[in-house]
Amino acid sequence: MSAALQPVDPANDTQTRQRILLAAERLFARLGYGATSLRAIMAEANVNTASVHYYFGGKAALLRAIFDMRVGATNAEREQLLDECERAAGKRAPQLRGLLEAFFGPAIRMSRSAEGQDFNQITALCSVDPDPELRKIVHDAYDQLARRFITLLRRACPQLDESTLYWRLHCMYGSMMYVRTQNGRVDYLLGDASGGLTAEEILDELVAFVEAGFLAPAKARPRKKSR
Amino acid sequence: MSAALQPVDPANDTQTRQRILLAAERLFARLGYGATSLRAIMAEANVNTASVHYYFGGKAALLRAIFDMRVGATNAEREQLLDECERAAGKRAPQLRGLLEAFFGPAIRMSRSAEGQDFNQITALCSVDPDPELRKIVHDAYDQLARRFITLLRRACPQLDESTLYWRLHCMYGSMMYVRTQNGRVDYLLGDASGGLTAEEILDELVAFVEAGFLAPAKARPRKKSR
């Protein structure tokens, strides 16, 4: 915490600690956490092999430091946009579209920015890694805000029962993650047909898809008793 | 190829080769490919430390052998269901819902079956791994069929321009993958609210969401010139 929470100031990147953070971010994003060795990071950052332990204490702590450095901005923007949704709705239920834009927008903009794209990849990779330690880092970084989002989402979609909400949230997260990382599967299949869209246009596409998904009529199912 | 393409016969699992395949499948699914050592596999399978190299030639070849063993059934079922979609449509465009059920159904059923769930996880993990070798294995296993699916999808959704199709396919793949693996994010947030649905009910939820997403009106955008 403390200084680590500040966004990176490029003017400071001559300092050892910052150089390590940025080198690690680059490599974790390209190779994944598990496949990146501290040696490779230290070579990329041009520091000696003891620096990471001196400054951070180890590999996992270094990853946490990267999250500490980056999550603040995205979460703050999301909070602020959700505030606006609530304010605009007054006593009424918030608008689904506005909630989705508040949740996806900061993430998509980050994924398309030069400074944010590496961290965006790291978030996506860690969130599906089987290693519980990595999952926990993602959890700690994002879940408080996600809970607020879901509370508002429930009010915007009162027609959805708990189980339908559960599975649609999977679809929502999956859609967001695949769009954020532009997972190479589709490029294999279509070629790069992304169309050179801006961040706001991509956001539009994502929101349109997910909004329609949440608005789809819910299947009537015989209710199972809850225990 | 050849014998490796047959589904596993549990009665044969006394044989060394089969024991290795099943142990590796279990561990790759739980820990991921990169985090699983051959030593751990060989301990789990109760074979000596040279067997994997003798039977498969190495770690990557072992993973390929698992894919060879498993992909046949899912792909065959998908092909057959797509055949039925085309037959039912005759000269008209195929139905979107039928295509989605043909594409998702075999995967969802596999993900909920005792024999298929480990391989399902492996597919999901490898398809987002940054290692190009793993991505290529997924590519080789699934992309021929995916191309056929997309060709039919285009006919079912003629209103979608290429760029919109590109981004919606990301949403589709993301939704399918997150539902298949039941990514733990949502369980953190909601608790397990999955509702104990059957495979067919989960398929219904997924298809409803994605169908609505594909049917959402496409944004009119100023057309960029293609080069």
Place this chain on the structure above:
DNA sequence: GTCTATATGTGGATAGAC
């Protein structure tokens, strides 16, 4: 604070006896 040297562990792969 910075660096070299090294401790200690684990990975994939293989040689060669049986």
Place this chain on the structure above:
DNA sequence: GTCTATCCACATATAGAC
């Protein structure tokens, strides 16, 4: 075909000189 013993590369981490 099966197994033991081992090679060698590379991982994280640390001790201790400067």
